[in-house]
Amino acid sequence: MIRVGEYNTLRVKKELGFGLILDDGQEGILLPTRFVPKGAKPGDELTVFLYHDGEDRLIATTQHPKGVLGDIVLLNVVSLTPQGAFLDWGLMKDLFVPKSKQLSGMRLGGDYLVKIYLDEKTGRLAATEKIEPFLSNKDVTLKEKDLVNLIVYRRTDIGYVVIINNHHTGVLHFNEIFRDIKAGDRLPGFIKNIIDPDRSASGETEIDVVPGKPGYEKTEDAAAKILRLLKENKGHLPYHDKSDPEAIYSFFGMSKKTFKMTTGRLYKEKKILITDDGIQLAR
Incomplete structure (x- = not known):
């Protein structure tokens, strides 16, 4: 069964002068010549994306x-x-x-956060700026420390509302952010805290998130990165526990807390030295 708006793996049914016909169990779907992989022939299986073209044909x-x-x-x-x-x-x-799916009217050249959906009447793909109806914090199956995908949604007084795995909303607090972010930015993160509805102020499940990875796994990734950057910079870097958090995040892509925790562990393992002017590889 084919799935419009998704990737499908289909067998090449026949070759025509203007492309390949892919087998969908019916009349077939055209893959125009400009998108045909080199050497593709009848009998091959190709992974393709399916949507409707300007003439409303499935392509x-x-x-x-x-x-x-x-x-x-x-x-x-x-x-x-x-x-x-x-x-x-x-x-x-x-x-x-x-227009009915826009919040306040879109402008030419503007960037907008939208959800891609399938119009039930036409069967065609479209987008809506009205994302809220698709988001819910009911029946949350996530657990603390679960790795998730985050999309920055909007700024609030305490941080940013983020969309979690395209389904839920959570809060990324200002004290967990160490670089400039804006609506639409994507970043990996993990669940820091889940507050049940009976304990939350809103009466719904509330979720706090943090960028990156939790605990030991996070420091393991950070350790490899710090060692690599040291090797790429002749064994010395001018960063230490008194360096500005923004400077650390800008160079290493990690919070100052993670940097200090990781360099402390590398020092104990005798892999680096901590000096007055930074860190350096142990000889």
């Missing part, structure tokens, strides 16, 4: 869109019509956002 492509069905992505407006806006999502045909 295949080996291009990779910036998002697939169900994804929440930040996309740029490339044209406007009285009916809505068109977004660049990396394919020949732009992605349509009906």
Whole structure:
């Protein structure tokens, strides 16, 4: 069964002058010549993305869109019509956002966080800026320290609301952020704390998140990175426990807390030396 808006692996049914026909169990789906991999022939299996072209025909492509069905992505407006806006999502045909699915009217050249959905009436892919109805903190199965994918949603007085795994919302507090972030940014993170509805102020499950990885695994990744950067910089780096947190994050991509914890462990393992002007590889 084919899935519109997703990647499908289909067998090449036959070759025509303008492309390949892929077997969908019916009349077949066209993969235009410009997207045919070199050497592809009847009988081969190809992984393709399926969507409707400008003439409303189901078509295949080996291009990779910036998002697939169900994804929440930040996309740029490339044209406007009285009916809505068109977004660049990396394919020949732009992605349509009906006016009814916009929050306050999109502007040409603007970047907007949208969810890709399948219009039930037309069967075509479209996007909506009205993401809230798709997000819920009911029936949360996540646990503390679970690794998750985060999308920055909006700024609040205490930090940023983030979208967790395209389904839930959580809070990334200011004291856990060590670089500039903005709506639409994607970052890996983990669950720091889950507050049950009966204990939360909102009456719903509340989730606190942190960028990066938790505990020992996080320091292991950081340790390898610090050692690599030392080797790439002649064995010495001018960073220590009194360095500015922003400077540490800018260079290492980690918080000052992680940097101190990791360099302390590397020092105990006699892999580095800590000097007055930084850290250096042990000889």
